[in-house]
Amino acid sequence: MAEPGSLAGKGRDVNLRRWQGLSGALALLAALGWVLGRMGFFEPGRLTGGLVNFGRFAAELFPPDLSVLPVVLGALIETVEMAFAGTFLGFLLSFPLGVLGTRTLFPRPVVLAVRLVVAVTRTVPSLLWAVIMVIVVGLGPLAGTLALAVYTVGYLAKLYAEILEGVDPEVIEAVRGLGARRHHLVRYVLWPESANTVLSQLLFMLEYNIRSSTVLGLVGAGGIGFYMQVYISTLAYSRLATVLLAVLVVVVVMDVLSAWARRHYLLDT
Amino acid sequence: MGIRQVANTEAPALTAAVDVRDLWMAYRPDEWVLKGVNLRVPKGQLWVVMGPSGAGKTTLMKVLAGLLPFQRGTVEVMGFRLRGDLTPPSRRVVGYIPQQLGLVRGLTALENVLLGSLARHGGLGPTLGFFPRSEVTRAREYLEMLGLGDKAETRVFQLSGGERQRVAIARTLMQDPKLILADEFVSDLDLPRAARILETIRGLVRERGLTLVMNLHEIQLVQELADHVVVLKDGKIVYHGPAGTLEWSSFRALVEAEDGRTGVAGW
Ligand SMILES: Nc1ncnc2c1ncn2[C@@H]1O[C@H](COP(=O)(O)OP(=O)(O)OP(=O)(O)O)[C@@H](O)[C@H]1O
Numbered sequence: 083m084a085e086p087g088s089l090a091g092k093g094r095d096v097n098l099r100r101w102q103g104l105s106g107a108l109a110l111l112a113a114l115g116w117v118l119g120r121m122g123f124f125e126p127g128r129l130t131g132g133l134v135n136f137g138r139f140a141a142e143l144f145p146p147d148l149s150v151l152p153v154v155l156g157a158l159i160e161t162v163e164m165a166f167a168g169t170f171l172g173f174l175l176s177f178p179l180g181v182l183g184t185r186t187l188f189p190r191p192v193v194l195a196v197r198l199v200v201a202v203t204r205t206v207p208s209l210l211w212a213v214i215m216v217i218v219v220g221l222g223p224l225a226g227t228l229a230l231a232v233y234t235v236g237y238l239a240k241l242y243a244e245i246l247e248g249v250d251p252e253v254i255e256a257v258r259g260l261g262a263r264r265h266h267l268v269r270y271v272l273w274p275e276s277a278n279t280v281l282s283q284l285l286f287m288l289e290y291n292i293r294s295s296t297v298l299g300l301v302g303a304g305g306i307g308f309y310m311q312v313y314i315s316t317l318a319y320s321r322l323a324t325v326l327l328a329v330l331v332v333v334v335v336m337d338v339l340s341a342w343a344r345r346h347y348l349l350d351t
Numbered sequence: 352m353g354i355r356q357v358a359n360t361e362a363p364a365l366t367a368a369v370d371v372r373d374l375w376m377a378y379r380p381d382e383w384v385l386k387g388v389n390l391r392v393p394k395g396q397l398w399v400v401m402g403p404s405g406a407g408k409t410t411l412m413k414v415l416a417g418l419l420p421f422q423r424g425t426v427e428v429m430g431f432r433l434r435g436d437l438t439p440p441s442r443r444v445v446g447y448i449p450q451q452l453g454l455v456r457g458l459t460a461l462e463n464v465l466l467g468s469l470a471r472h473g474g475l476g477p478t479l480g481f482f483p484r485s486e487v488t489r490a491r492e493y494l495e496m497l498g499l500g501d502k503a504e505t506r507v508f509q510l511s512g513g514e515r516q517r518v519a520i521a522r523t524l525m526q527d528p529k530l531i532l533a534d535e536f537v538s539d540l541d542l543p544r545a546a547r548i549l550e551t552i553r554g555l556v557r558e559r560g561l562t563l564v565m566n567l568h569e570i571q572l573v574q575e576l577a578d579h580v581v582v583l584k585d586g587k588i589v590y591h592g593p594a595g596t597l598e599w600s601s602f603r604a605l606v607e608a609e610d611g612r613t614g615v616a617g618w
């Protein structure tokens with residue numbers, strides 16, 4: 083039996099932690115209120131007026147103007163192509179970079195150099211990469227694809243290096259003891275021990291890139307974003323509605339597909 | 352250059368399988384784990400290293416396997432002089448089975464065994480997943496021999512502890528080693544099953560004239576299995592002698608650590 087006194091002490095500890103948690107949450111809420119207030123969130127008329135505007139905008143969206151559907155579909159296909167190509171191109175670079183960034187396999191200077199490059203890549207948002215790529219390779223889907231690829235590298239290469247470093251060093255050592263070279267280790271230890279996580283992150287990135295590729299056209303980097311911008315700036319909201327609906331369909335279909343792929347290919351380990 | 356070649360081509364019958372002289376090893380500067388180890392294991396014998404936890408047994412195995420650099424002394428394994436780099440020429444003739452076996456869990460038993468042939472095939476084929484047919488046949492034969500014929504296509508994470516042990520043995524045999532270094536690799540099994548595995552490996556070692564050096568702490572097994580026993584304590588060899596004539600009662604004091612724990616089961 084434990085001493086009653088010590089139990090009471092434990093109870094006090096638990097209560098104390100609850101109070102700390104609660105006051106932390108309240109502090110966060112207060113910070114949110116303060117920030118929103120500075121932006122005019124609580125000004126009378128600002129939001130209600132906004133609601134009216136939104137109502138008007140929403141009314142103008144309907145009915146969607148389906149006459150632009152062929153054009154929109156073409157651009158949509160281009161968007162999906164950009165997302166696929168960008169993601170896979172990024173993946174093809176990310177895995178090797180992840181390998182080079184694995185401390186259990188490569189000397190420190192190599193690892194640090196690779197990680198630095200990847201970190202720098204990651205600090206630039208994808209839309210900004212799109213602007214840069216438009217400057218580099220000109221307007222069009224190639225710019226968007228390259229922007230997505232670079233952005234993908236920033237995330238996946240870092241994740242992959244971490245995943246690969248999590249592989250049991252004793253297994254690496256044992257297989258090295260069999261006379262395996264470094265590329266054998268990558269093929270027969272790092273890859274099989276991490277493939278599930280690696281592919282699951284790739285799927286996640288693909289979903290993410292499908293979403294973000296829809297806005298790259300805003301800066302002329304190809305895809306459906308171009309029409310979004312045109313229809314917004316010419317106030318052709320019923321056409322914009324067609325674009326938004328099409329994007330919604332693609333995003334939902336992609337989510338369903340990747341959920342299916344996860345269930346069927348990635349669950350058996 | 353010329354001198355090294357002479358050393359390497361020395362008549363095999365005369366060289367020991369393992370010849371260690373005044374070996375010093377530290378993971379961190381000045382924290383010596385091995386403190387002047389001397390060890391000479393003749394070819395064709397079966398030696399067991401015992402000693403309390405933390406004595407440096409695993410470290411010694413890894414140095415012999417060419418997986419750890421060392422600071423001082425000379426280490427010769429099957430006539431090859433180790434220099435502490437990660438690609439020693441002894442790789443092809445020395446098999447190493449770590450304590451946790453070091454199997455790739457996501458690969459099948461057969462694929463794991465095939466990894467044992469990698470040192471012979473540096474080309475592109477194996478990297479892409481294509482091993483020579485003769486190697487695949489041989490790998491299957493080893494699995495068959497160890498009673499795992501029907502488990503060849505099973506992934507390692509689905510195998511039992513004893514089955515994994517046998518996959519590890521098959522993988523080591525696949526290397527065609529002349530010397531096998533095994534680090535307490537049966538310690539996770541119950542005694543009867545550990546005994547069976549060791550029986551198997553001893554049969555193979557005898558039949559092929561191999562040399563086996565292993566860490567082992569079950570005293571009954573040591574008595575049954577070994578030709579020779581070495582005790583490593585605090586980084587030094589404090590005892591060695593034939594297993595048959597061992598005075599087990601006085602032997603105990605040697606294996607005891609300062610805190611009274613022996614690291615030896617079965618007293
Ligand atoms: N990678 C490492 N880095 C730093 N120190 C290590 C490392 N591996 C082992 N050591 C230290 O070296 C000493 C010897 O360890 P070792 O694993 O060789 O002992 P052991 O005799 O195999 O013990 P056990 O019977 O518990 O397996 C220990 O003090 C351990 O803490």
Ligand SMILES: [Mg+2]
Binds near residue numbers: 410450534
């Ligand atoms: Mg050990």
